Amino acid sequence: MPRNVFADKHIVLGVTGSIATYKAVALASALVQSGAHVDVIMTESATKMVQPLSFQAITHRPVLTDMFSLMAETDIGHVTLGKTADALLIAPATANTIAKLALGLADNLLTTTALAATCPIIVAPAMETNMWRHPATQANIATLRERGVRIVEPEAGYLASGASGVGRLAAPERILTALRRTLTPQDWAGRRVVVTAGGTREAIDPVRFISNHSSGAMGYAVAEAALDRGAHVTLISTARHIPTPEGATLIPVESARDMREAVLNAIQDADALFMAAAVADYRPADVAAQKIKKSDDDLVLRLVRNPDILADVKQVRPARLVVVGWAAETDHLIENARQKLERKGLDLIIANPVPQSFGDGRVQATLISRHGEPRPLEPMPKDALAHLILDAVHTLVQQRNQTG
Incomplete structure (x- = not known):
């Protein structure tokens, strides 16, 4: 990565319950190898797709899943996570989580952290084509963009249903590029x-x-x-x-x-x-x-x-x-x-x-x-x-x- 902008950065990686959840393991690995400190927050449904131990083995940090146990056992509450992080990356983001983010709901550790976050937020959606194209999802995406959230749009390709269409999680290189640009000073903006x-x-x-x-x-x-x-x-x-x-x-x-x-x-x-x-x-x-x-x-x-x-x-x-x-x-x-x-x-x-x-x-x-x-x-x-x-x-x- 140019200038290794990830070195010593605190990245919160939010992982939701998508068939693409396993791809987030590669993202966590790439960030750690680049010198970032990565805290992974998994929704309950994400833990059904990939065991938290997979992320813990890579990040060498506890995987965060439950807001109340986090507050009881550590001094890193959801507010602290959102304030101390350099960026919050949610990948993959399901239609359900995107809707919660757009509405400002805070019913799990990830959505609560996002609502309290003062750092930049990057969202990489992954879902079936019809879910992605649904007016509700598109309206939610538009709302997040208006609030300054960077969206890494899904790609076209073979989907879990066996059909082909837009909805695949963006390639790791695209997601990391979006995160890198978010963390890079924009001194050439407008040029x-x-x-x-x-x-x-x-x-x-x-x-x-x-x-x-x-x-x-x-x-x-x-x-x-x-x-x-x-x-x-x-x-x-x-x-x-x-x-x-x-x-x-x-x-x-x-x-x-x-x-x-x-x-x-x-x-x-x-x-x-x-x-x-x-x-x-x-x-x-x-x-x-x-x-x-x-x-x-x-x-x-x-x-x-x-x-x-x-x-x-x-x-x-x-x-x-x-x-x-x-x-x-x-x-x-x-x-x-x-x-x-x-x-x-x-x-x-x-x-x-x-x-x-x-x-x-x-x-x-x-x-x-x-x-x-x-x-x-x-x-x-x-x-x-x-x-x-x-x-x-x-x-x-x-x-x-x-x-x-």
Whole structure:
């Protein structure tokens, strides 16, 4: 998880009596492994689905089921739980519990804790399709949303009844993403950012293309981090193999010319552009209409220059736009990166030594701005680097918006 926002956080996990109750065990495990302190509250019906011992073995804390025994045996009453927690996550949440939450009922430890809670509440429903679509359930969901409860909507798929439809508990990754974003300071809220990712593909014929080693992982890490911090994100990407971060607006592209058009359109109402994509400098002059057949002769390709996207951005950028670029270099890293920053009018450039700039592992980077000395960083995962880049850009965006 970026910056491990779960570390040392107190999470109350509410578990209700759904056929998906067993999936909450995996959620508890993921949170504990991320360093969170997890208190599990189970409704009576949830204990019929999964034994409390399953959660206790993972969290190493007593599982809470009865309000009166809790008050008698410990100093952690329902009010204390709701006040000391950093977040209350209810997953899975049945239609019955959702209705109780909407009405403000407090007839068990979970609903009483929710009513007394001063922390953020996240609800992940799970139920049959008709129950989910019922007007009463939808009205209750709307009521909870109006009160600031974050809803992780159920997914479509195979249900316990044997039918298929919407109602499956959201995947653990989606639930944890919602919780992570709830716990992350929203310092980019209301900002609009554009992120490019992946290596462009320049066609040779219908089945072959010229590209590079860029995986797209850095761009996706920046997009995910910006979403976590509240930004509206437009992701312009060639990387089809990476799942789109939830909440991002994806614009799929292939070539440098495709990316140029998408970028120039997207930046008009943006606050920041993160040009993390590895854009091909050249493309074949002629693209064969049919697959080129192998022969005994050498194949010679004539290449022509692609448009320089950052140079074009420089000509049309809105006054408020902060532009961030990347430089992957084999030699003279700082010198070449600084020249690119000046030549293309960038506000910040991330300099990476090749081959460390490619792949999904740890990456070494140096941040270079228009003013000040280069800032070399220790090798780190790309998601951690993405947050450091956002930190550096945040002040620039604020300054640009104040003066613009």
